[in-house]
Amino acid sequence: MVRRIEDLETLERLDRARDFIDHCYDHPLSLDQISEKACFSRYHFLRLFRQAFNKTPHQYLIERRIEKAKELLGGDELRVTDVCYEVGFQSLGSFSTLFHRYVGHAPIIYREKVKQREQAKRQVPGCFLVMYKLESA
Amino acid sequence: MIRRMSHATIFVNNQNEALEFYRDKLGFRVHTDAMVGEDFRWLTMCTEDDPDFELILMEPKPGMLMDDETSQQLRAIMNKGVLGAGVFNTDDCRGTYEELKAKGVKFIGEPAERPYGVEAVFKDNSGNWFSLTQPTEGN
Numbered sequence: 135m136v137r138r139i140e141d142l143e144t145l146e147r148l149d150r151a152r153d154f155i156d157h158c159y160d161h162p163l164s165l166d167q168i169s170e171k172a173c174f175s176r177y178h179f180l181r182l183f184r185q186a187f188n189k190t191p192h193q194y195l196i197e198r199r200i201e202k203a204k205e206l207l208g209g210d211e212l213r214v215t216d217v218c219y220e221v222g223f224q225s226l227g228s229f230s231t232l233f234h235r236y237v238g239h240a241p242i243i244y245r246e247k248v249k250q251r252e253q254a255k256r257q258v259p260g261c262f263l264v265m266y267k268l269e270s271a
Numbered sequence: 272m273i274r275r276m277s278h279a280t281i282f283v284n285n286q287n288e289a290l291e292f293y294r295d296k297l298g299f300r301v302h303t304d305a306m307v308g309e310d311f312r313w314l315t316m317c318t319e320d321d322p323d324f325e326l327i328l329m330e331p332k333p334g335m336l337m338d339d340e341t342s343q344q345l346r347a348i349m350n351k352g353v354l355g356a357g358v359f360n361t362d363d364c365r366g367t368y369e370e371l372k373a374k375g376v377k378f379i380g381e382p383a384e385r386p387y388g389v390e391a392v393f394k395d396n397s398g399n400w401f402s403l404t405q406p407t408e409g410n
Binding site (some may be wrong): 222235247251253254255257258259262265266268 | 278303306307311313326335336368383
């Protein structure tokens with residue numbers, strides 16, 4: 135059983151580190167850099183972060199990058215390779231592997247599926263799109 | 272002026288099973304079957320004669336429109352067989368009745384004369400009620 139962190143100051147410091155990831159996810163971030171933002175030693179920070187957010191800072195960073203990648207893959211301005219570097223991954227291989235693990239498809243397949251969904255959506259009456267929150271009113 | 276109805280929703284237990292029932296037993300064809308959202312399958316069926324009227328087979332499930340409680344309540348009501356009804360027309364009620372019955376469609380009774388034609392009542396595999404009606408001339 136994980137104990138929740140109740141100390142406000144600790145939570146604020148962890149939030150600061152998380153905000154840092156939110157803003158700088160597209161840069162290569164090390165645990166040292168992130169823990170520095172919270173003014174904790176790296177191991178202490180790692181433990182506290184996991185306790186507070188149920189995931190490691192690294193997992194949080196990856197998720198943030200994947201979310202952004204999904205957003206970019208939904209459009210078609212960037213090639214998959216560009217998306218990979220744009221969201222902060224250093225190699226296409228690890229991007230593809232992680233993307234597949236988190237989303238269930240390779241990035242290129244995901245892009246294809248989004249495109250198909252958008253195409254299919256054109257046949258769905260507005261009342262359903264709005265009712266099922268596939269589009270805002 | 273409203274001209275006609277083009278789409279109507281039928282709530283079903285399971286889209287795959289409903290698709291099979293409407294296609295293989297009732298003889299409908301799939302009009303559109305596509306994932307529109309991550310978890311939203313747009314599945315509509317139509318009859319051969321009227322591809323402009325789409326029956327939307329929709330599963331009540333938590334997520335976009337309904338919360339857990341609502342979708343469970345809807346499923347419970349659906350499973351009681353007290354929800355939804357519609358009328359399908361045929362040129363030959365007794366013949367179609369035999370044909371569908373042979374395929375395993377559950378009818379509530381035999382075809383019977385009604386003021387407006389010959390009719391038999393059946394349920395789909397989610398418990399929705401339908402009339403199979405052969406209208407008399409002028410109806």
